[in-house]
Amino acid sequence: MKMEALSAKVRDLVARNIPSVHVVRVSSDPIVDSTGDDSLGIRVVLDARPADQSSKYATVVDQLRTWLAEQEDQRFPYIDFITEQEEQELQQAE
Numbered sequence: 001m002k003m004e005a006l007s008a009k010v011r012d013l014v015a016r017n018i019p020s021v022h023v024v025r026v027s028s029d030p031i032v033d034s035t036g037d038d039s040l041g042i043r044v045v046l047d048a049r050p051a052d053q054s055s056k057y058a059t060v061v062d063q064l065r066t067w068l069a070e071q072e073d074q075r076f077p078y079i080d081f082i083t084e085q086e087e088q089e090l091q092q093a094e
Contacts, residue, residue: 003028009067010044013060022047024084033076040068040075049083057081 007026014023024045031041061079
């Protein structure tokens with residue numbers, strides 16, 4: 001699967017389900033999970049974190065899993081939603 005298609009789909013799902021935020025950046029890497037299965041690590045960097053949107057994040061994840069299956073990609077997506085500020089703090093901690 002091409003990163004551009006994945007990034008576009010994530011941006012579309014966030015825009016439809018959480019319109020109060022803007023996706024700054026989407027990155028993904030193939031990973032191996034703790035059970036040894038091939039998975040997909042996805043980081044979605046947002047401009048802000050809206051209050052109490054956990055159910056909407058779950059909807060994005062569910063819809064993305066459905067879309068990946070339709071693309072015949074059976075890897076489980078591990079998705080991190082973080083703000084630009086949180087990303088900077090993580091980088092400084094490394």
